[in-house]
Amino acid sequence: MLDGMVSMKNNQISIMLKPSEKEKEQYALDGYFLRTNFFSSTEIDEFRSRARDDLEKDLRNDKVMIKADKDGNTTLLKMWYTADDDFYGFIARDERLVILAKEIIGDDVYIYSHKMTMKNPGEGGAWEWHQDYGYWHNYGLLAPDMLSIYIALDKSHEKNGCLQVLNGSHKLGRLNHIRENDQTIIDSEYLNEAENRYTAKYVEMEEGDALVFHCNLLHRSDANLSKEHRWGYIASYNAVSNKPFKKVRDYGHYQPMHMVQSGHFMEN
Numbered sequence: 357m358l359d360g361m362v363s364m365k366n367n368q369i370s371i372m373l374k375p376s377e378k379e380k381e382q383y384a385l386d387g388y389f390l391r392t393n394f395f396s397s398t399e400i401d402e403f404r405s406r407a408r409d410d411l412e413k414d415l416r417n418d419k420v421m422i423k424a425d426k427d428g429n430t431t432l433l434k435m436w437y438t439a440d441d442d443f444y445g446f447i448a449r450d451e452r453l454v455i456l457a458k459e460i461i462g463d464d465v466y467i468y469s470h471k472m473t474m475k476n477p478g479e480g481g482a483w484e485w486h487q488d489y490g491y492w493h494n495y496g497l498l499a500p501d502m503l504s505i506y507i508a509l510d511k512s513h514e515k516n517g518c519l520q521v522l523n524g525s526h527k528l529g530r531l532n533h534i535r536e537n538d539q540t541i542i543d544s545e546y547l548n549e550a551e552n553r554y555t556a557k558y559v560e561m562e563e564g565d566a567l568v569f570h571c572n573l574l575h576r577s578d579a580n581l582s583k584e585h586r587w588g589y590i591a592s593y594n595a596v597s598n599k600p601f602k603k604v605r606d607y608g609h610y611q612p613m614h615m616v617q618s619g620h621f622m623e624n
């Protein structure tokens with residue numbers, strides 16, 4: 357069996373949708389695992405070219421959030437609040453993502469949010485250390501039964517601001533966060549201590565790779581001062597049993613989710 361999870365059987369390509377034992381162990385230990393070649397090159401090429409067209413148009417029409425980091429570099433963020441019957445909705449509901457999320461969380465799941473985080477060449481801003489559950493909790497969520505799947509649209513590495521993680525930091529549970537420069541970030545005193553205890557790692561990815569990570573995993577990324585794009589799509593899932601008990605934000609509320617077959621988005 358290949359690590360990329362594609363096996364040949366009776367001349368048919370069968371895709372293993374469930375996480376392997378090794379992936380589950382890594383998730384428990386480190387708070388994440390990387391699936392290489394999660395989307396085929398045809399799929400990721402289509403995804404990238406479609407997203408570049410659509411979202412650059414959305415940017416011109418003020419439908420993209422522009423977030424500045426502390427040095428004034430700007431990251432673009434497009435968020436979808438629901439997963440509709442359209443190209444992006446079908447990606448969030450693709451069985452490859454949904455089954456991984458369900459198996460890792462160990463419960464039925466629904467889509468909490470999905471978004472594109474876009475660092476354009478020479479200007480994409482940094483994200484400071486934070487846990488996603490650090491702020492999601494404030495939106496009426498009681499338990500960290502949530503995770504995200506980051507799919508790299510572009511090759512992402514140290515120079516163009518790939519994700520960085522503190523290995524194993526999800527075990528700390530939720531830490532206090534503060535609001536600074538448009539971002540919700542972990543309090544620096546606690547961050548210093550966490551950095552002493554856990555090793556920081558650059559998660560370098562090829563186009564089409566997927567990173568599955570726990571909602572309490574501390575992560576960040578540098579500004580993109582390179583000449584390359586660094587766009588990533590992040591779909592986040594929540595356990596149905598953990599749906600928000602109050603309405604604070606316009607997204608993340610439970611809606612029944614209809615999973616679709618692998619690659620269904622390519623037909624739309």
Ligand SMILES: O=C(O)CCC(=O)C(=O)O
Binds near residue numbers: 473474483518588
């Ligand atoms: O795009 C990135 O590098 C990080 C994005 C992120 O951490 C987030 O959206 O919560």
